[in-house]
Amino acid sequence: MLKIDNLHVKLEEEDKQILKGLSLEVPAGQVHAVMGPNGSGKSTLSYVLAGRDGYAVTEGSATMDGESLLDMEPEQRAAAGLFLAFQYPVEIPGVGNMTFLRTAVNAQRKARGEEEMSSGEFLKAVREKAKDLQIDAEMLKRPVNVGFSGGEKKRNEILQMAMLAPRMCIMDETDSGLDVDAMRLVSDGVNALRGPDRSFLVITHYQRLLNHIQPDVVHIMSDGRIVKSGGPELALQVEEEGYGDLLAEAG
């Protein structure tokens, strides 16, 4: 599904190298976690994959089903099935959450040459999915993320994910700012979306999210590279020992 090979990325403005030869591969249907200390380049990885401005790829490649992501506009990546759940979801005053969702769903459908969703169909789908995430009608009407609590914002990201039905989901520190209950809701939402055709790249600081969303593979990231990969036990090791020993061991 997603294949990143020897990716080198620097900040456009500062001439600062962030990713220094990162490689990883997420096969279809698998959940991979990326863990790493602050400043290891985790968020940069998610932004570069989604196509945010301000980063220059100096070497390497990132492909989804063999197609180069790096040549696509952000909206093309979205239409191709890539989704990024933001660490800090953006507020858009005056634009109803529902309108935003519908515009997004239909923009993607149109880009793929599919028929647009009718109002009726759309409403039905949203209500169903919102219910699972305990998002009420009131929250659907409010302007996108404006005045939402931390937990509401993250649940809203998962609602978007559910509505857009992407094949490759990247979650950037979705657990940050969540209390225990919200974490469970979000995890349940994600687990419900797991399937043989959908893959996840879960970027996180802490192991606790991975108690709820069981990863197939855990990657440890440091200084712009994956330094170690392993099974779920790797996350537990981080939890117990911290990154220090692991990183020293990786050299």
Place this chain on the structure above:
Amino acid sequence: MTETTDLDVREGVDRETVETVQSMGSYKHGWNTEIEMDYAPKGVNEDIVRLISNKNGEPAWMTEWRLEAFRRWATMSEPRWAMLNYPEIDYQDQYYYARPKSMEVKPQSLDDVDPKLLATYEKLGIPLKEQMILAGVEGADAAPAEGRKVAVDAVFDSVSLGTTFKDELAKAGVIFCSISEAIREHPELVKKYLGSVVPQSDNFFATLNSAVFSDGSFVYVPPGVRCPMELSTYFRINAENTGQFERTLIIADKGSYVSYLEGCTAPQRDTTQLHAAVVEIVVLEDAEVKYSTVQNWYPGDENGKGGIYNFVTKRADCREARAKVMWTQVETGSAITWKYPSCILRGDESQGEFYSIAIANNWQQADTGTKMIHLGKNTRSRIVSKGISAGQAQNTYRGLVSMHPRATNSRNYTQCDSLLIGDRCGAHTVPYIEVKNTSSRVEHEATTSKVDDDQLFYCRSRGMDEEEAVALVVNGFCRDVLQALPMEFAMEAQALVAISLEGSVG
């Protein structure tokens, strides 16, 4: 007009809007109709004023009124206090009167109508029956109407081409006709109210208009009548080098209600064109008028060439107690906009509202706002202004809130927001506030923000392209004002917001 659900109109832009944008190109009304025209000679002098009056078949008092205005105008000079920068206008290098030749004889059916004129109506989106009536086809009023009911008056260059649904309106006692017809048929009303809100001497442009106005719309709603349909005027400048000077007079008698819509378009031309209209609204006791404008005059090209110079005086006089007026405007066109729709709150407990979206892109300049003059006790006013600047445009909000000594216990609330797209445009806010009593309250809130890259990236990461993303964010910014528009106009306005901002990013 596109069909859509409630939800979309209230909450922002939808797919149709974006498709419309894509299918339209940047200025959808940029076509021009090649119709044989009758012109008065270039320039303005007493003879031209007499000629216009004569062409309209006006009585002597009207001719005198115009001449008086002209003589005064000749002594006045153009105001230059606005934050607008444009070359000197040569008032003698314009045509002041143009009229389609085919209108000299009344056609019998649509087949006799100049097909180019009909094509014009089609492009303006005017329904067929209304087209027939506008083209002056005899007996067209008897033909069955389709769809929505909006009475339309179309002003093509200087001449009103006709008004639809006249009979039905007449049954309710509503008079809706061209101002030239009103001068002939209802002189008592015109004499009483014309110039009573915007006097001949009001300002340079209004005075010029008083001298040379060629046509426009007239509305009278009798006491206690709720006008049975929306009234609408389409203004179109077609002829080249022709100034357009419409005059609109609306009178809402005691306890009546009317909603009036005004739409404006013009062809793409390399040369600039002058437009100086006057709108006067008289609102009597307990009456209410809603006046909505979607102004989409040609704004000039992306290098600032051509476009309409729009100098407009619009004013409503809430003359008696509990009179209410609401101005809503969506200003997307014109190279230069100079426009301050105002409310004189003379009657006790009268209310004025002003909702405005002003978009300036490329090299457009807009200096627009409102004046709320509180004269009566317990009067209320509310101003919501949304200015959007993109490209190299300059957008100024200029407003006056004045509480006179007698206007005790009055309130004003002003919210004035500016949005910047890109780093070469400007937004300016110039509020004037005068309070001359101790019991009134004036609130002013203002914000300036940029469409930020994070918002655009967020939208794009969800699948919207860049223009769609900008349209969505900007429509969100304008939401309070879009909600104040009548439904049909709201759709058009949303689409316009998107079109006007094309090419403003990336």
